[in-house]
Amino acid sequence: MIPSISVVIPAKNEQGNIGKLIKEIHHSLQDYPQMEIVITDDGSTDQTVQEAIETAQQCGCQLQIISHEQSCGQSTAVLTAVKHAKGDWIITSDADGQNDPSDMPNMLEVAAKVQNPHFCIAGFRAKRQDTAWIRFQSKFANKIRHALLGDGVPDSGCGLKIIPKATYLQLPYFDHMHRFLPALIKTIDGEIVIHQVKHRDREVGTSNYNAWNRAWVGVVDIMGVIWLQKRTKKPVVKNVNVIGSQKDI
Secondary structure (H helix, E strand, O other): OOOOEEEEEEEOOOOOOHHHHHHHHHHHOOOOOOEEEEEEEEOOOOOHHHHHHHHHHHHOOEEEEEEEOOOOOHHHHHHHHHHHOOOOEEEEOOOOOOEOHHHHHHHHHHHHOOOOOOEEEEEEEOOOOOOHHHHHHHHHHHHHHHHHHOOOOOOOOOOOEEEEHHHHOOOOOOOOHHHHHHHHHHOOOOEEEEEEEOEOOOOOOOOOOOHHHHHHOHHHHHHHHHHHHHHOOOOOOOOOOOOOOOOOO
16 A cells, blocks of 8 residues: 655756656655655745746645745755645656656555665656766766765665655765765665666756766765765663553653
């Protein structure tokens, strides 16, 4: 049985993309009655919020929009949305429309088979619709990250993931943490499942990332995640003794 779902989207100046994305999510997940969309507006200066509200009203889908007073970055925007989400499972997605919501039902079916309470169904964009230069940056960064972290994820930059809300809120927060979710989840003995997904061209606007903030700034973050991995202790419980009644605790 699939629990309640919150589709979490960090958005900054995505007018022209966010409306279509909401319609596609609503259509793809219409068989899941316990579904909502949660958008963090991360300091947009266009009509992103108004477009999202109008589209949700037209579709009749549940929507929350939390607006930051100023831009705080993608990781902070995602965490804000997760904290406000009502669903037991979080589906993360980028706001630019390059993630295809039609992949979400299959990913939910995969998630339903996972026995571990902590998990991440991580999207893998095997056929990326980006420039050759962006694909090179991503491939290079992923190789470095995998060599240092050993998280087994071929595409850490894919925004499409499924993670239990309780799991997400256990993770340490830092800027750019969204790029290291599988590695962080592995530190709490979570299970990582790679799922191939589609990737599409951006139709409107330009990316908020460039060569510097996409790849090179991640070196410092990788060192931080390695530190977290090495400092994490995983106790093995030998025995549990319970004395007296627990009904009042």
